[in-house]
Amino acid sequence: MKTHSSVPSWQNDPTARAQHGCGSCTDHPGTGMAFSRIRKLDPPSRGVFRKAAVMLCSLLTCLFLLHCLADRCGTSPVRATSGRAAGLPERTKRLAYERTEESFILAPPDLVAGRASRRFAGKLSPLGEGSKKLPQALIIGVKKGGTRALLEFLRVHPDIRAVGAEPHFFDRNYENGLEWYRELMPKTLEGQITMEKTPSYFVTREAPARIAAMSRDTKLIVVVRDPVTRAISDYTQTLSKKPDIPSFESLTFKNRTTGLIDTSWSAVQIGIYAKHLDNWLQYFPMEQILFVSGERLISDPAGELGRVQDFLGLKRIITDKHFYFNQTKGFPCLKKAEGSSKPHCLGKTKGRTHPNIDPEVVQRLRDFYRPFNMKFYQMTGRFFGWDD
Numbered sequence: 001m002k003t004h005s006s007v008p009s010w011q012n013d014p015t016a017r018a019q020h021g022c023g024s025c026t027d028h029p030g031t032g033m034a035f036s037r038i039r040k041l042d043p044p045s046r047g048v049f050r051k052a053a054v055m056l057c058s059l060l061t062c063l064f065l066l067h068c069l070a071d072r073c074g075t076s077p078v079r080a081t082s083g084r085a086a087g088l089p090e091r092t093k094r095l096a097y098e099r100t101e102e103s104f105i106l107a108p109p110d111l112v113a114g115r116a117s118r119r120f121a122g123k124l125s126p127l128g129e130g131s132k133k134l135p136q137a138l139i140i141g142v143k144k145g146g147t148r149a150l151l152e153f154l155r156v157h158p159d160i161r162a163v164g165a166e167p168h169f170f171d172r173n174y175e176n177g178l179e180w181y182r183e184l185m186p187k188t189l190e191g192q193i194t195m196e197k198t199p200s201y202f203v204t205r206e207a208p209a210r211i212a213a214m215s216r217d218t219k220l221i222v223v224v225r226d227p228v229t230r231a232i233s234d235y236t237q238t239l240s241k242k243p244d245i246p247s248f249e250s251l252t253f254k255n256r257t258t259g260l261i262d263t264s265w266s267a268v269q270i271g272i273y274a275k276h277l278d279n280w281l282q283y284f285p286m287e288q289i290l291f292v293s294g295e296r297l298i299s300d301p302a303g304e305l306g307r308v309q310d311f312l313g314l315k316r317i318i319t320d321k322h323f324y325f326n327q328t329k330g331f332p333c334l335k336k337a338e339g340s341s342k343p344h345c346l347g348k349t350k351g352r353t354h355p356n357i358d359p360e361v362v363q364r365l366r367d368f369y370r371p372f373n374m375k376f377y378q379m380t381g382r383f384f385g386w387d388d
């Protein structure tokens, strides 16, 4: 019987074996004997064995690479994002973090995209298959209506993929072109719907024509809320950023003595829903627009989500089971956020405490909005109950 002497010297020396790139070839006692036995029976098999060993090593390398790739596409965008952010100055990092929540305009798009892809990590196949598509459905408004809640809830649905931040494409970034817009979108697989929300679209004169130019089939969703509460919510948001602004009461009127409302103040303007809707109806039929009640989104989220899923032609997957009422927050929250197993409420910028407004001013605003609300109920065929 031949001994190890016929085996190349590097195979007898573990260190040398490792250097030859196959440290596990003869790690078990007796394997060297097996080598020589094989060699004795069939001399050409030594070459075959070497080839097999090389192939095995290559296969293991490939598997390792595939594993890394899958990991990167699946969960590690968190690391990738923070890694990218790690190279940024502290202030830029903070800005990017703060602003991705609301808008693409001030945050570097690649950073935002990284954050967005992290949010969708659970829905991609391990290799990140799919392609970026222009949205087939948009939440176009209204500001402070409950648009973030609706989008966060919708993202629980496996057939919806959405951009987390607001792209503001059809109002502020239109000159960037559709390709820029498409690049912001997450990848979708066949049958999945791409969505985004930018509440200012509803009051942007050019938005309907621009969206129709992208696709006349785009489904539009508007979350509407009592225009008086909406105006106060809008004001509360501005106040939180600029504490020195005049009072709500003084901004409401052109002339407080005559009681003339200042309709040029955006907080008031946005709530004239019937007027804005007229503009959309020049480009889209009513059947293509769904109105979600901001009030019911809070009191019965599953009910409103049911209507939205029907409108989007999706199976009703999001139901009562997905929500619980968080007493501390005072709002419904998700039992499990998309891509996570933990309960999730919206952040502290949603559900702010509103300042007390002079009841007379509130009443004056109610009187102002009443005819517009009536017109809006008529146009939409839905009674929202803001004037009880």
Ligand SMILES: Nc1ncnc2c1ncn2[C@@H]1O[C@H](COP(=O)(O)OS(=O)(=O)O)[C@@H](OP(=O)(O)O)[C@H]1O
Binding pocket: 142, 143, 144, 145, 146, 147, 148, 149, 199, 232, 233, 234, 236, 294, 297, 298, 331, 332, 333, 345, 346, 349, 350, 351, 352
């Ligand atoms: N589940 C849940 N959690 C927290 N907040 C909720 C929820 N559902 C609806 N809302 C209401 O959403 C209001 C903010 O609306 P938007 O998300 O459209 O605001 S924004 O235009 O994007 O800034 C926000 O307005 P404010 O209460 O004035 O902060 C909330 O009343």
